[in-house]
Amino acid sequence: MIKVEQVYKTYINKHRNFLFFSETRQTEAVCGVDLYVNPGEIVGLLGMNGAGKTTLIKMMSTLLSPTSGTITIDGMDVVKDALKVKSIVNMIAGGERMLYFRLTGRQNLEYFGNLYGLRGSLLKDRINYLLSKVGLEKAADTPVERYSKGMKQRLQIARGLINDPKYLFLDEPTLGLDVSVAKRLREFVQELVHREGKGIVLTSHYLEEIEELCDRVYIANNGRIIMHDTPKNLVFNITHGNVLNIVVPEINDKLNNNLRTLIELHNANIEISSNEEGILISIKSKKDITTEVVQTIYNSNVNLISLYIEKPKLEDAILQLENGVA
Numbered sequence: 364m365i366k367v368e369q370v371y372k373t374y375i376n377k378h379r380n381f382l383f384f385s386e387t388r389q390t391e392a393v394c395g396v397d398l399y400v401n402p403g404e405i406v407g408l409l410g411m412n413g414a415g416k417t418t419l420i421k422m423m424s425t426l427l428s429p430t431s432g433t434i435t436i437d438g439m440d441v442v443k444d445a446l447k448v449k450s451i452v453n454m455i456a457g458g459e460r461m462l463y464f465r466l467t468g469r470q471n472l473e474y475f476g477n478l479y480g481l482r483g484s485l486l487k488d489r490i491n492y493l494l495s496k497v498g499l500e501k502a503a504d505t506p507v508e509r510y511s512k513g514m515k516q517r518l519q520i521a522r523g524l525i526n527d528p529k530y531l532f533l534d535e536p537t538l539g540l541d542v543s544v545a546k547r548l549r550e551f552v553q554e555l556v557h558r559e560g561k562g563i564v565l566t567s568h569y570l571e572e573i574e575e576l577c578d579r580v581y582i583a584n585n586g587r588i589i590m591h592d593t594p595k596n597l598v599f600n601i602t603h604g605n606v607l608n609i610v611v612p613e614i615n616d617k618l619n620n621n622l623r624t625l626i627e628l629h630n631a632n633i634e635i636s637s638n639e640e641g642i643l644i645s646i647k648s649k650k651d652i653t654t655e656v657v658q659t660i661y662n663s664n665v666n667l668i669s670l671y672i673e674k675p676k677l678e679d680a681i682l683q684l685e686n687g688v689a
């Protein structure tokens with residue numbers, strides 16, 4: 364398990380003004396974060412730019428040390444036991460970083476495998492396995508500079524799996540990929556988690572990706588975790604449920620009174636407007652009251668022209684949260 368407990372990270376940068384004067388600037392990038400990741404689950408890390416996501420991932424993957432607090436992975440401290448931790452974690456970043464373009468795909472994997480102390484037939488077998496897993500066997504001996512974006516990203520994935528890590532950090536893994544390549548990558552990530560039991564931390568600006576893949580999501584803002592739950596609960600708690608839209612030809616006094624009673628009873632919100640079909644009644648409620656509303660309309664002798672339910676997505680929830688938080 365990855366366990367982050369009361370972690371703080373302050374960047375201290377010295378700026379030199381002219382020759383003799385220097386000024387120290389501090390940035391509190393991460394402030395008192397607690398989080399955990401179990402093997403066999405995908406945990407999303409969301410937040411606006413500068414929220415501290417990359418800093419957190421760098422600390423969990425031993426690239427940076429926390430200023431205070433502790434991070435342990437399977438009981439090992441990321442600072443004191445950094446070497447042991449390194450052998451069970453890896454990171455896959457989107458874009459075209461971390462690859463040597465003049466080398467072939469295979470040579471890249473040999474280089475990174477060597478960094479993890481892999482040698483000989485063990486390394487050779489692992490490389491062949493990963494190349495076939497990401498569908499790059501035929502391009503294995505082609506220089507990376509001739510790879511397409513999707514091929515480079517698949518090689519990134521093979522590179523990130525070279526040490527068969529138990530925990531993987533995926534930082535914007537589908538950045539700039541075609542829809543179909545991104546879909547295959549998401550399927551592969553699910554396979555890694557559900558078949559191989561890896562624990563994954565995912566950051567992505569594609570909220571649909573987070574919603575589809577993650578078991579739990581942490582939302583960061585200004586270095587702090589401001590919310591943590593399953594995507595479904597987050598959407599529900601932030602947006603306060605589905606919106607029931609009903610179109611009727613008229614609202615008579617009976618319907619007006621009955622609806623008001625129902626709305627008060629369920630502490631729901633109601634908005635009335637008109638569209639080309641008729642009068643649109645939009646009801647937002649924490650509880651699903653569709654049946655009660657339809658019954659009320661029926662009892663008020665009003666016809667129902669149409670009914671549809673808007674289910675908010677994680678994207679709607681985050682937008683709402685950003686507007687409230689910013």
Ligand SMILES: Nc1ncnc2c1ncn2[C@@H]1O[C@H](COP(=O)(O)OP(=O)(O)OP(=O)(O)O)[C@@H](O)[C@H]1O
Nearest residue numbers: 374376390392410411412413414415416417418419
């Ligand atoms: N090396 C550094 N030195 C000083 N400040 C830094 C450094 N790296 C990041 N920061 C600052 O720390 C804060 C958190 O940055 P971080 O990159 O962790 O956020 P993020 O959530 O990953 O943002 P983004 O989504 O833009 O990548 C920001 O204010 C950033 O400017």
